[in-house]
Amino acid sequence: MYEKLLSPCKIGKLEIRNRTVQEPMGNGFSNADGIATAKDIAFYTRRAAGGVGLVITECMNVQPGQGAGNDKQMTMSVDSVIDSMRDLVAHVHAMGAAIMPELYHSGCQGAAAMDPQGACASPSGISSQLTHEPAREMTIEEIKQLEKDFVAASVRAQKCGFDGIELHCAHGYLLNEFFSPYTNKRTDEYGGSTENRVRIVKNIVEGIRAELGEDFPIVCRVSVDEMLKLNGIDDGIVLEEGIEICKLLESYGVDAIDVSSGIYETMNIAWEPTGYEQGWKSYLAAGVKANVSIPVFCTSVIRDPAFAEKLLQDGVCDFVGSARQFFADPDWTNKAAEERTDEIRKCISCLNCMLTMESPEGSQCSINPCTGSEHIYTSLKADGAGRTVVIVGAGPSGLEAALTLANRGFAPVVIERKSEIGGQLQLANKTPNKDEIDYLIDFYKASFEKLGIEVRLNTVATPELIASFEPYAVIWAAGSVPVVPRSIPGLDSECVLLTPEVLSGKVKLFGKKVCIVGSGMTGIETAHMLAKMGNKVDVYEMVDEVMPGMWFQNIIAMMEHIMPLGVGLHPSRKLIEVGEGFANFEDTHSGEIEKAEFDYLILSLGTRATLPDEAIQAAYPNLIVVGDSEKPGKIAHAVRTGFDAAFALE
Ligand SMILES: Cc1cc2nc3c(=O)[nH]c(=O)nc-3n(C[C@H](O)[C@H](O)[C@H](O)COP(=O)(O)O)c2cc1C
The missing domain is CATH 3.20.20.70 (Aldolase class I)
Structure with a gap:
């Protein structure tokens, strides 16, 4: 061919x-x-x-x-x-x-x-x-x-x-x-x-x-x-x-x-x-x-x-x-x-x-945990012997864990409460210029099909359900949820949204005035998407530089996309309070308060790990926590921790 x-x-x-x-x-x-x-x-x-x-x-x-x-x-x-x-x-x-x-x-x-x-x-x-x-x-x-x-x-x-x-x-x-x-x-x-x-x-x-x-x-x-x-x-x-x-x-x-x-x-x-x-x-x-x-x-x-x-x-x-x-x-x-x-x-x-590249480990690949570690991961033990492992969550960490376990001869079962696999990849792929994220989802889909890995969609991983599999081990890959700081007054207002609501298409915004709080990758990509959809978007960031933690090439590319769309960038601004249709931000240098008006305010302040409840923790003392549940991070962290858990399972 x-x-x-x-x-x-x-x-x-x-x-x-x-x-x-x-x-x-x-x-x-x-x-x-x-x-x-x-x-x-x-x-x-x-x-x-x-x-x-x-x-x-x-x-x-x-x-x-x-x-x-x-x-x-x-x-x-x-x-x-x-x-x-x-x-x-x-x-x-x-x-x-x-x-x-x-x-x-x-x-x-x-x-x-x-x-x-x-x-x-x-x-x-x-x-x-x-x-x-x-x-x-x-x-x-x-x-x-x-x-x-x-x-x-x-x-x-x-x-x-x-x-x-x-x-x-x-x-x-x-x-x-x-x-x-x-x-x-x-x-x-x-x-x-x-x-x-x-x-x-x-x-x-x-x-x-x-x-x-x-x-x-x-x-x-x-x-x-x-x-x-x-x-x-x-x-x-x-x-x-x-x-x-x-x-x-x-x-x-x-x-x-x-x-x-x-x-x-x-x-x-x-x-x-x-x-x-x-x-x-x-x-x-x-x-x-x-x-x-x-x-x-x-x-x-x-x-x-x-x-x-x-x-x-x-x-x-x-x-x-x-x-x-x-x-x-x-x-x-x-x-x-x-x-x-x-x-x-x-x-x-x-x-x-x-x-x-210049980190102590050298270059790492987001989607291949073995790259650069070929001298360590010389071979995968094929000793699973059909033992069942329940994996909670079908985001990249859970998927990578399941794939690795299947390659070792285990019988992984993935439980996912949503209707499709991918976890946050299914949000990341919705923003402009991110079609490549689908490559990863498609890779897991095809590999799962070939290996016959069982995935239970639309299913909540209750202690009873997990127990019904009599699993040899449980891997917790349930991801993370957006941070909503309760210390800031007014965040329970109906005009306050979270990025997943917007990225998933649950809430559709056109022609609105939108404030986004937090300019990390998720916040800025949401801004880009909404600006393309005809909204007037302003992004507020607490630290002195917008898009903190992003590689400078991605920042350059993003600036080229959002500047012509008129996205406003406001670094050094800390959200103090939200009222009906407005928010007050503090200039972190002068202490002055600046009022911003909007139709919707979208929070993008990072995420917090979703940990297993006490019953599950008590039932499976050797439960392995991976991906965002271990520490909220990027795809690289999710894939790597999912792989490592499955690679090392004795
Ligand atoms: C991390 C990294 C390091 C690179 N180092 C070199 C290099 O040492 N010499 C070189 O000619 N090109 C280098 N390149 C450029 C690549 O060879 C290639 O031209 C570029 O990544 C685009 O092709 P690709 O999409 O297939 O990666 C590097 C690219 C990346 C991403």
């Missing part, structure tokens, strides 16, 4: 077993030595075991002590990493995939403190308008040294057994900075014409060829459109020049082009938040493919094997790349081959991987 996707294809002389590419993805799994850690090796090996054709690692710097993005990134700059990298390569090869490191220098998007001169190396000393780190103009000697270091890193990569290398000329890092007229204002042979701006990579490619010959595959990842126009800037690489750059790279002997887009300043078109359609930027790859004769990779929020196959059949590209899809489901390719696509955990583009 996925004939082309699963067919082999060559990069230079290297044959890749199919057309799927794990695109590079920084993950924070390494350490200050920059080695491939056990965590890295298990992570990439698992992707290879899942059938991917080509693994490209996270970006690795090429100069000792310079050009890395953080101190938990692998490096190709020193010989001390060679043993660990050989181990990595051997593991990935054993699973039949090819592997290349992505080589880079972070340039002006790095950290000035990590540069020996205290300012980021860059072609023209122009700072990133996102990070604002001090930048300095590189001297010719420094550029020549950098070229040599890229070559030396490539030679090292070959020594480690890598099948080739990818040069990271995208996303606003140093090589991209040289390519772009926005960041390269040099007047020497490295600036000016397109050819001059690409010269640094020409020299690197020539250097690699001189050391390693013609057959060592070199892939270039290129932002063929920086899309700075989105920021109102009439500068930078646009597709027309992006294609010219790719043609030059081909003429220099590069073996394949990995098409990407954007720089940090246009980050949302490089790694997109929710709401971007599959293939929305595939026209970029198509544009390159029409103008070069070397293989072209396309990355464009691709989640569906059928969609990937179509891109290949339509001649848009030769390889289909995805970063987050393989992060969310390493078995994507095998599931496609086995026609089990409905069992794919499709990435929901929530960007939790980005948000958590």
